[in-house]
Amino acid sequence: MSTLTPSAPVVPSARPAPTPPSPNAQGGIGLRLKRMLFFALTGGGVLRAIFAVLRRFAPIARIGGRVVVSRHADVLDVLARDEDFILGPVNGPSIDRINGPFILAMDRGPEYDRDHAALRACARREDAERIRRLARDACARAVDAARPRRSIEAVQELTRAVPAELVERYFGFPGPDRATLQRWLRNLFQDAFANPLDDPFVRVAAVRTAADLKAWALPEIARRRAAGTAGDDDVLGRLIALAPEHPYADDDWVRRNIAGVVVGAVDTISRFSILALDELLRRPRELAGAQAAAQAGDLDRVRQYAWEAVRFNPHTPLMARRSARAVEVGAGTPRARAVPAGTSIAVGTLSAMFDPDGFPDPGRFRIDRDVRSYLHFGWGMHQCFGLGVNLVVIPEIMAALLRLPNLRRAPGRAGRVALDGPFPERLVLHFD
Numbered sequence: 001m002s003t004l005t006p007s008a009p010v011v012p013s014a015r016p017a018p019t020p021p022s023p024n025a026q027g028g029i030g031l032r033l034k035r036m037l038f039f040a041l042t043g044g045g046v047l048r049a050i051f052a053v054l055r056r057f058a059p060i061a062r063i064g065g066r067v068v069v070s071r072h073a074d075v076l077d078v079l080a081r082d083e084d085f086i087l088g089p090v091n092g093p094s095i096d097r098i099n100g101p102f103i104l105a106m107d108r109g110p111e112y113d114r115d116h117a118a119l120r121a122c123a124r125r126e127d128a129e130r131i132r133r134l135a136r137d138a139c140a141r142a143v144d145a146a147r148p149r150r151s152i153e154a155v156q157e158l159t160r161a162v163p164a165e166l167v168e169r170y171f172g173f174p175g176p177d178r179a180t181l182q183r184w185l186r187n188l189f190q191d192a193f194a195n196p197l198d199d200p201f202v203r204v205a206a207v208r209t210a211a212d213l214k215a216w217a218l219p220e221i222a223r224r225r226a227a228g229t230a231g232d233d234d235v236l237g238r239l240i241a242l243a244p245e246h247p248y249a250d251d252d253w254v255r256r257n258i259a260g261v262v263v264g265a266v267d268t269i270s271r272f273s274i275l276a277l278d279e280l281l282r283r284p285r286e287l288a289g290a291q292a293a294a295q296a297g298d299l300d301r302v303r304q305y306a307w308e309a310v311r312f313n314p315h316t317p318l319m320a321r322r323s324a325r326a327v328e329v330g331a332g333t334p335r336a337r338a339v340p341a342g343t344s345i346a347v348g349t350l351s352a353m354f355d356p357d358g359f360p361d362p363g364r365f366r367i368d369r370d371v372r373s374y375l376h377f378g379w380g381m382h383q384c385f386g387l388g389v390n391l392v393v394i395p396e397i398m399a400a401l402l403r404l405p406n407l408r409r410a411p412g413r414a415g416r417v418a419l420d421g422p423f424p425e426r427l428v429l430h431f432d
Contacts, residue, residue: 019179020208023187023201024421031199038197039422044314044350051351060329060337066344067329067337070351072358074330078321078347079379082108085321085345087382094192095260098210100252102260104192107324108381118246119257119385122238127170128392134169135393138162139400151410154277154401154427159270162397166389167262172234176216181266184209186423188263194422202421217255225251235261265386267423272306272315272376272390273397274424278417279309281409286365287402294402302402303395304367307374312365315376317350349375404431 024035040046054061054070061068069078078085086107095105103119106112139162146152164182168174175181191206225240236258242249280287286305293301323343330336339345352375354362359369371391377384384390401407409415410428418426 019183020205022420023190023199023205026201027199031201034197035199035421039419042317044312044317047314047317047350048354051348051354054348055351055355059335062337066346067339068346068348069329070348070355071330071335072352072355074335075347075349075352075375076358076379078329078345079319079375079382081327082381084324084327086324087321089322090320090344091192094195094206098188098191098206099259099263100256102256103385104260104382114248115257118239118242118249119261122235122242123171123261123385123389125388128388131166131170131389132392132396134166135162135396136400138165139396143400143404150432151428151430152401152404154429155270155274155424156426158400159273159397159424160266163266163269163393166393167265170234171258171262171265172236173217173258173262175213184213185263185266186420188213188259189267190421190423192263213259214255217259218251221251221254261385264384265389268315268384268386269390269393269397271422271424272310273394274417274427275313275315276306276309276394276398277401278427279313280305283309283365287407289367290398291402291407294399297399299395299399301367302399303371303391304369306394306398307371307376308365308367308369310376311350311353311359311374314350316378317348319347319349319378321345321347349378401429404429406430406432 051070054068059069059071060074061070069075088105088107092105095102101111101115103112103115106115139158142158142161143152146157152158160182161178164178167181167185168178173181175184187202187205187209191202195202221236221240224237236254239249239254239258242254280290286309290302290305293299293305321344323339323341323345325341327339327341328336329339329345353359356362359373377387377390408430410430414426414428415430416427417424
């Protein structure tokens with residue numbers, strides 16, 4: 001059984017098409033200022049201060065037409081009550097527009113249950129060790145390439161490159177080439193999950209990308225099915241192999257589900273890793289502890305440092321839900337509030353992780369917390385489908401960097417995280 005099915009060869013044209021500019025770099029000065037202001041006001045420090053006030057004085061606050069939930073108990077309650085607080089109206093319009101039906105836009109029901117079970121049968125928990133080996137090998141190659149110059153651009157050379165290789169080799173979805181694959185996934189991911197301003201440039205880029213991805217993916221799926229490589233051991237091959245026992249699993253169903261599974265893989269892992277590293281670099285004591293864990297090969301301890309660091313440097317500070325019916329939040333407590341049907345709910349996951357009732361001693365950096373208690377990747381029915389992959393790959397990426405002797409920021413702007421919209425784009429690190 002093969003462990004890697006290559007895509008059909010791509011024949012370069014004499015004059016390659018230029019790479020489209022990032023949607024985050026487009027638009028007039030007014031839109032650019034709006035983006036800058038939004039990201040400044042939703043940074044971790046600002047949100048922590050706002051949520052500290054809300055938790056004390058208005059833990060279930062109505063702000064405009066939205067209800068904001070900030071206490072740990074209430075956040076978990078909303079995320080767990082998936083029939084009262086639904087996701088379909090939140091994610092559905094964008095995901096349907098750029099992908100078609102997928103579990104991250106579905107609420108509880110037969111179609112969700114069928115597709116979720118099929119995906120779990122193809123992206124298997126027992127693949128964790130294989131994923132670890134792929135990630136570790138990719139990290140080692142990236143670091144070895146950087147050693148002669150004693151410098152590494154951590155985003156493109158490592159934190160995006162490693163999960164992109166995983167998408168290619170484990171998920172079996174290489175795209176026409178690495179750069180195109182990464183651009184496709186970022187454009188789609190941003191429009192589906194990180195476009196709170198409804199930025200028109202983000203939306204146009206995603207619609208165009210969706211058409212390009214579909215035009216590549218459907219022939220690739222048909223090619224693999226016709227070539228008899230459907231049973232090859234990657235996630236795409238497993239999805240293709242579901243037919244004919246599962247008649248619903250036609251080529252477009254396979255396309256929708258493999259695209260939905262991989263869309264966040266690269267930038268979720270990259271963003272989380274860079275935010276964790278950026279926070280550790282601000283904390284010499286914790287950085288030294290994480291480096292010692294990496295040197296000792298204690299990946300579980302590296303994971304604890306990373307997950308706690310991102311609590312202070314948030315990956316996903318808020319999640320959104322919509323009330324399916326008239327419900328109550330905080331029932332049985334003095335803070336209880338009735339919520340009408342159709343109300344938008346802002347779920348303060350960042351706030352919950354600074355609530356002493358759920359995270360004792362929240363102002364301290366502690367690595368003795370249960371990693372399962374963090375809310376970086378959600379909670380309940382719609383907890384991140386790729387959580388198992390993240391738990392394996394992020395510590396490997398972090399450890400590869402933390403083992404570098406005297407790891408430090410490059411001088412000046414190069415040593416600070418540069419962003420493309422919400423995504424880290426560049427961070428230069430030096431080492432001895």
